[in-house]
Amino acid sequence: MSTDDQIARARAELPEPPNPARAIPLARLGQMLMERYTRVGAGAASAEPDLDAAIAAFDESYSYLQFGSPARAKVAALLGNLLAIRHTVHLGPARDRDTGIHMLEEAVGSPVVPPLISAWARLQLGQLYLSRVIEQLRSPDFVREAIYGAGVPTTVDDTDRAIELFHSAAQARTGSSDLVRAAEAFIEMAEVLRDLFRGLNARPMSFDAGGLIRTMEKIQTLSARFQSGGRGLGMTGPMVPLRMEFFDSDGVSVIDPLDRPVAVVEDPGPQAPPPPTRPPVVAKKTDYDDTRAALHALVLTTVGDPDLDVWRAAIELLRPTTPAPSGETVDDLVAMASILADADADGVTAAIDDLLYASALLLRHRRDHADDGIDLAVGTQRLWRAAHSIPDDHAAVVPIIGALGAFVDGGKPPGQPLATVAAPFADRIDTLMANGVVQDAADLVTLHALRCLCRAAGDAATGDDRITLRQAVGAVPLDYPWLAALRTAAEA
Structure with a gap:
């Protein structure tokens, strides 16, 4: 059976959404689409529809999986990898980069992700952090901040984290010389950037434009060692076929043994455990009560009525007559609400968490008029989850369903x-x-x-x-x- 036929059959056999039973079939479908994307030509415009479809499949699969489950960490690794490719190679939006960082941080912190894939995930994650550094370097505000000594601690943190990831990838026993060479080149590039920003922080009011130009020239020279995407950072060396087996929750594969995909990377032998890494950027994500309280406070502050029920405030934010929150506020709403998406809540709490997430995503969709519709799609599904979870006797049940018109x-x-x-x-x-x-x-x-x-x-x-x-x-x-x-x- 051809790959095209396999993809068509996989799509036809998916359960109707929304349904957690779609999670594993969607993960398998995402891998088929990812492999076809690679075969058509990674980075080619003609292959981009398969990349987008694979991301959508993994994204929906991820939404059904519980935090801490082995399948979720594997999906996070594959989804983060593809988001990184779309951002660095296909010039995807900043949201791809930020979501990719979130996914890959979860993946590299999980012991269930195979060592080779974990190492490549570290390489991609480090590139995303460097992409954020490069973006700041190109910002019109950068020179002013450098001249007046505002400092750039966030950028230093990003370069430090990137260097840590690149060292970890280079030291992993994967048997991949391409990975090691790429990691070593990126270590050199990240160290150049780190030294630049540390110097600016240490010597305020002494901005050296010539030094900045020389730094950028050195970065370009380092980038030229490997094939790169349109942002000056991208896939380095051949694209590694990131394939993993996905099993149903009871551990029994539903794929016929003759149809199971085979690994395309040879096993180099016993693998040493990956080196310890620092806690992910979202290390406090399990502190759901504090996150929930902070999110509720931000919603009420944004609406301007601290006495309002938070679910009423969330719906109020969606009204056409309500002034749009600032971009920074919207990003904060999405960040905190996405953390609560991992909380093991139920009933009213789960419904309100989902409502706040849906509202935040819709606000970001409205702000990013040129986005690909992912926020609207996920937001609509989260609104359905809220409508499904809220008890019939709760005052929010009719308003939540009524908010469907906003989507x-x-x-x-x-x-x-x-x-x-x-x-x-x-x-x-x-x-x-x-x-x-x-x-x-x-x-x-x-x-x-x-x-x-x-x-x-x-x-x-x-x-x-x-x-x-x-x-x-x-x-x-x-x-x-x-x-x-x-x-x-x-x-x-």
């Missing part, structure tokens, strides 16, 4: 990403109405319209569904915050 792209026909959760959303609304949970007349009309929207966005939608949708939207109260988006979607 409708009024400029396009209803479809992805709503289609991935349309059917369960519609069923949830039907259940609430059947059980008499929705009593307010305006809420009944609005939720009925959202139910019709979900039916029209589903795979089995008919012309009658779309006619019903237009009629239902016509009855929605004028004060519904996202009425304009519903109307546009209904007419599309």
